[in-house]
Amino acid sequence: MKWFKRLIIAFLSLTLLGIGAIAAAYFYVLPDLPDVNSLKTVQLQTPLRIYSSDGKLISQFGEKRRIPVEFEEVPQQLIDAVLDTEDARFFEHKGIDPIGIIRAATILITTGKKSQGASTITQQVARGFFLSNEKTYIRKIKEIFLALKIEKALTKHEILTLYLNRSFLGNRAYGVGAAAQVYYGKNLDELTLPEMAMIAGLPQAPSAANPIRNPTRAVARRNWVLSRMLERNNITQDEYQAASNAPVTAKYHGAEIDLYAPYISEMARDYMIQKYGEEAAYTNGYNVYTTISSDLQLMAQDALRNNVFAYDQRHGYRGPISQLWTETPLEHEQIIERLSKTSELQGIKPAAVLSVSEQQAQVLLANGQQQTLNWNGLKWARKYITDKRQGLPPKLASDILDVGQQVYVRHNGDHWQLSQIPEVSSATVSLDPFDGAIRSLVGGFSFGQSQFNRVTQAKRQLGSNIKPFIYATTLEQDWTLATLINNAPINKPDTRQGTAWRPKNSPDIYGGPTRLRVGLAQSINVMSVRALRHTGIQKTIDTLVKFGFDPADLPRNESLALGSPSVTPLQVATAFNVFANGGYLVEPYFIDHVTDAFGNVIEQASPTLACSPPEEVSVETDVDTQSALEIDDPFSAMSDELNNTDDAASVAASLDDEALVCQRENGRYAKQIISEQTAFLITEALKSVIWGGGDWSKGTGWNGTAWRASKLIRRHDIAGKTGTTNESRDTWFSGFNPTLTSTFWVGFDDHGRQLGRTSWMANGAPDQISGAEAGAKTAGPGWNDFMNQALKGTPEYPSEPPRGIVSVRIDLETGKLTRKTDHTTSFEYFVEGTEPTEYVKEAQQSGEIFIDNPAEDLFQ
Structure with a gap:
């Protein structure tokens, strides 16, 4: 009895001592224990993802690949595999496993090694979120107390979900969702039993024993997991046998990119970093939905690359x-x-x-x-x-x-x-005419070759792409499409550049007085210069600024008329959009909305829309018009501060149909910078750039510079303009229909290098391009191919003259009214009140009425 009493006393003493030690340890570490309630709102580090407008993944940024999953999304066999391997009594204990602790302690006493940590899944969650991985007694004590607190704060399912999403599983994969993608390119519900067992075995040595780095060791670990599942009766003997004999099928899978569009994804990444900071952008799980159409993007990429290949091949090997x-x-x-x-x-x-x-x-x-x-x-x-x-x-x-x-x-x-690797560069961008959404964007031939985004960063001379804006200035003043302009050499030079600058036509041919429509369609240089002289340089610059061009890029001399300003392709597309939408300057943008990791919309685009508010209703919103992209170049500001305008819905019922569209789109009214009538007239003239005019059967037919675009066979709704600079250093084609505006640029990144010329090749294709490179030959084919694909299957939209436009029959030589109806006449559009009032006389010669400086002799 004495020995028994002594044992009882010793046991009680040790128990009290143990309780005291535990209490002392608890109060010792208590100040260092974090609040486990933070796990209820924990935000796992999730990468930034960029999507197209139709939900295709474009890119993913971030050091950690993680695909958060809910508990219900995890297959039961994968849960069994994890629990059987890591914590078989997970649903039975309260955060710590006494049996496991005793087993680990026994091994420590008998061998002196800390070979088993006896950590439950709850303890691993505690360690993963709050502690380090160092093997010290004080860390273990903290881990135990944190596990007990976590069990009180969270349910078992919540704890297990955190573990499944948090665990590092090798190859930058965090969580089982990411591991399924990284190793097998699958979603969780597509995994097989051996694949689930492989993933369940990764936490022990994710870097050293994963199936990519060490397949042999990984298979041994997988089969051990399967044996545990068999032992726990979670799989049958047959399932075990088949799974343990299964070959290793794991290989590295990058992010499941659906649409490779690196230039637009880099723009989105840069925007998110500027707005949210680098750490938050890369780890908070933001999802950026761009305005890019995956179909149009693929078409633009193919058209640009094929066009570059064509240029490169015709210049030789x-x-x-x-x-x-x-x-x-x-x-x-x-x-x-x-x-x-x-x-x-x-x-x-x-x-x-x-x-x-x-x-x-x-x-x-x-x-x-x-x-x-x-x-x-x-x-x-x-x-x-x-x-x-x-x-x-x-x-x-x-x-x-x-x-x-x-x-x-x-x-x-x-x-x-x-x-061969092409040396020439190219860029293209397309916009929605109604709201400026960027529908496709390709900043170069290859992002791997050069990350320089030529759509937004490369300022290149505009060439003849500027001429529609020069003529729009004259139409806004007092000219018409039938106005005759002297197509003759200019002998009075412009000396503002310090030299006697005398523009010439290309080719150096002159035809005397010519209608404005023809001058624009055939890109006649001297006529554009005379149009500039008519309106004046300052008035022309004012108009170009309205179209969105930077005044700092506009020279104050007559070279302006031939496209000497250096601008970006995005600026050009934005300006041409004005003609496509009836005169409104809509701001380009590329981010439609942004969501957080839980799918909540945190930003929503508020684009400018190409329509005017109805006169009888004044709609006021609190939309902030400041640009969302704080970038020096005003035309790089392509996404507004993405605010909602839900308050505008209250007045929607009182608006007409056109205004209702604006309100339903959460948009703001764009500024109308030219009249709807001027936009229509320029569009009609730009159709002649493609289709030409006259009567070929009567010998009076003529081509516009972009006649190759006629292969689109959309006579009533496509319009465009070629552009070529001196010595063919830059070539352009910009054009549109009512649903899409697109610009193509081709040139060398070295501004001093000319695009050159090619000779006819006897064994080449019948439709091969030869001669000097120019907008119609070099950039035009890319535009043609893109628009042909982009508009395929879509209805044609014939232009409807707006209010205030009239059509009268004119004599093609003089631009005056005529009573004839033969090939020497044609109907022409005019703003009401500007149509000619005088009829042509049969003997009248066109030389009597051309518009020009009266002091300048026509043939001097």
Whole structure:
């Protein structure tokens, strides 16, 4: 009894001592214990995601890849695998597992090693959110007390959900949702049993024992997880056998990008960092929904790249990358090793020439595949000499290639062909005419080659793309589409630039007095200069500023009339949008809305809309008109402060149909900068740029500069303008229909390099482009291809003359009224009150009535 009493006393003493030690430990660490209630509102670090307007993932930014999931979204077998592996009694204990603690303590006493931490899932949550991973007794004590507090604050499902979303699982994947994507490219509900077991086994050594880095070790861990599931009766023997014998199918999967559009995603990333700061932008799980249409974006990318390839090929082949061998061929493994050191770019792949026959060649790619280059993929490759000169067309494959050369090849959608990395640059952007939404944007041939966004950052000379704005100024004043302007050499020079500047036509041909419509359609230089002289430089600059151009970019001399200002493609598209929408300057924007990690909308675009408020109702909103993008260039401010205008809905019932659209779109009224009538008249003239005029059967037909765009076969609703600068350093094509405005630019990043010219190639296509590069030949085909695809299947929208427009029949030579109805006459549009009142006389000559400086002799 004495020994028993002593044992009881010792036990009670040790118990009291233990309780005291625990109490002491608790009060010792209490000041350092965080408030576990913060877990109820914890915001897991989730990457920034950029989407198209139709929900396609464009890009993802952030160090940690995480796809938060709800408890109900996790398959039961994956939950079983995790619990059987990490904490089999999770739903039974209160945060700590006494059995596990005793087991770990026994191992520590007998071996002296801390081989088992005895941490429950709740303890791991405590450690993951509040503590470090260092193995110290004080950390363990804190972990235990935090686990007990967490169990009181959260439900078991909430704790397990935090664990499933928080755990690091290797390869930057945090949480089971991200792991399923990173290793298998799947959603959780698509995982197989062996894949779930593999993921469940990752927390022990996510970096060293994942199936990508160490497949053997990962399989052993997976099979151990499966054995635990079998032991716990969560799978059958047959399931265990099949899963444990399953091969490793894991491989690295990047973010599941649905639409590769790097230039627009970089714009969105930059915007989010500017507004929210780098850390918040990358970790708070924001979802940015842009205005980009995935279909239009793909069309724009294809059109730009195909157009660049076409320019590059017609200027000739610049030769191989290197010579891999001369006499003694390398083994295939050696060739592949060398090829792997050269990156591919936009489908342009490095290859080695294995053999050359009469009109074909065999090449080996870096992936080990052999491909045949037939004559159709080789015959383009005449020698490049300079940007203005090419060699003779090749007749044999040996004129182009030698065995052992390292070259580039690509598949053009039809066959494999010899290729090269283009040196020329290009950019394109398209806008919605009604609200300025950017529907597609491509800032260059390849983001991998250059991250410079030429749509928003490259200021290039505008060339003849400026002429519609020059003529719009005259139409707003007192001219008409039928006004005759002297198409004759200019002999009075402009000396504002310090030299005697005398513009010439290109080609240097002059036709005497010519109607304004024809002068714009044929891009006649001297007529544009005379139009500028008529309105004056200051008035013209004032108009250009209204169209959104920066006054600092507008020279105060007559070169303005031929496009000497340097502007960005986005500025050009925005200005052309004014003609497409009836005279309104709508601000371009590219972010429709932003949501937080929980799907709540935190920003909503408030675009300017191309319509005027009804006169009888005054609508006032609290919309902040400040730009959301605080960038120096005013035209880089493409997204407003994204405020709601829900208060405007209360007056919607009293508005007419057009105004209702504006209110329903949460928009603000755009400023009307030119009259609807002027916008209509310029649009009609820009249709002549494509379709020309006259009667070809009578010998009076003529082409506009963009006649190649007639292949779109949309005679009634497309309009556009070519643009070429001196020495063809910049080429443009800008055009629109009522639903879409688009601008294409092509040039070299080196401002001093000319686009050159090409000679006719005997073995080329019948519709090949040759001669000097220009807007119609160089940028125009890209625009044509894009708009042809973008408008395919959409209805044609014939222009409806607005109120105040009349149509009268005029004599084509004099612009006066006529009673004739033959090929010498045509109907022309006028603003009511400006139509001619005098009828042409049969003997009258056009030279009597041209508009010009009376002191200037026509043929001097």
